[in-house]
Amino acid sequence: MARKSERARQKTATVDFMEAERRRFAGKEKTLARAICYIAGELPMTIENLADHPEFLPTIAQWQHGEWGHLRPGDTVEDRRNRLETSCERDRIPLTVVAFNDGQPLGSASLIQHDMDTRLELSPWLASVFVAPEFRRQGIGARLVRRIMAEAGALNVPTLYLYTVHSEAFYASLGWTLPEHSAYREQTVAIMTYLPAKSKP
Numbered sequence: 321m322a323r324k325s326e327r328a329r330q331k332t333a334t335v336d337f338m339e340a341e342r343r344r345f346a347g348k349e350k351t352l353a354r355a356i357c358y359i360a361g362e363l364p365m366t367i368e369n370l371a372d373h374p375e376f377l378p379t380i381a382q383w384q385h386g387e388w389g390h391l392r393p394g395d396t397v398e399d400r401r402n403r404l405e406t407s408c409e410r411d412r413i414p415l416t417v418v419a420f421n422d423g424q425p426l427g428s429a430s431l432i433q434h435d436m437d438t439r440l441e442l443s444p445w446l447a448s449v450f451v452a453p454e455f456r457r458q459g460i461g462a463r464l465v466r467r468i469m470a471e472a473g474a475l476n477v478p479t480l481y482l483y484t485v486h487s488e489a490f491y492a493s494l495g496w497t498l499p500e501h502s503a504y505r506e507q508t509v510a511i512m513t514y515l516p517a518k519s520k521p
């Protein structure tokens with residue numbers, strides 16, 4: 321009996337302590353996150369759904385048009401922006417996430433139903449992974465990819481796909497496997513897969 325009440329006392333003390341800590345840090349979550357990034361040597365940033373940050377749409381459309389515009393001859397930045405704007409969902413596909421710091425967008429990535437018009441039987445896809453050139457090689461791309469992997473997991477996606485020409489090693493290091501190479505738009509692309517249900521990002 322005495323041991324039970326001691327355990328109850330300890331439990332109450334722990335709950336009180338946690339509540340006091342929660343109050344102490346309430347409203348300082350961003351400061352804490354920044355401090356953790358600083359200690360870990362990472363660039364401080366937030367990754368959120370683009371649907372909640374339409375102010376970043378023009379920059380992301382510009383990035384994507386610059387990087388992949390040649391794949392759609394005649395396409396304009398405005399076309400790209402309009403497509404992006406109408407495909408920004410929150411809890412369903414298609415969705416886009418954006419990494420930013422102090423109001424500055426750093427990179428983005430999307431989860432979409434189809435990315436290869438020759439492989440419509442495969443769905444959904446991680447696509448449009450892009451980090452602004454001045455912020456590359458600081459782990460932002462990896463965090464964006466992991467975030468989309470987690471979003472796919474939360475949406476119970478059994479298999480997630482991507483295709484890439486140059487970044488096989490990057491995705492392999494994040495747990496993606498390579499079932500096949502394929503010819504696509506006059507290039508050889510690697511089609512890679514990730515099984516959200518069987519792995520944790």
Ligand SMILES: CC(C)(COP(=O)(O)OP(=O)(O)OC[C@H]1O[C@@H](n2cnc3c(N)ncnc32)[C@H](O)[C@@H]1OP(=O)(O)O)[C@@H](O)C(=O)NCCC(=O)NCCS
Nearest residue numbers: 449450451456457458459460461462463483484487489490
């Ligand atoms: C590919 C891209 C998204 C990577 O973003 P990033 O923020 O520089 O990547 P990270 O810093 O998170 O790199 C993660 C790891 O991958 C490695 N890596 C990054 N880019 C790589 C590349 N092109 N080839 C091989 N390895 C690469 C990094 O060295 C790092 O490994 P490390 O932790 O052992 O050092 C970025 O280079 C980019 O936007 N490129 C242009 C668009 C593009 O090609 N997108 C991919 C289309 S499939």
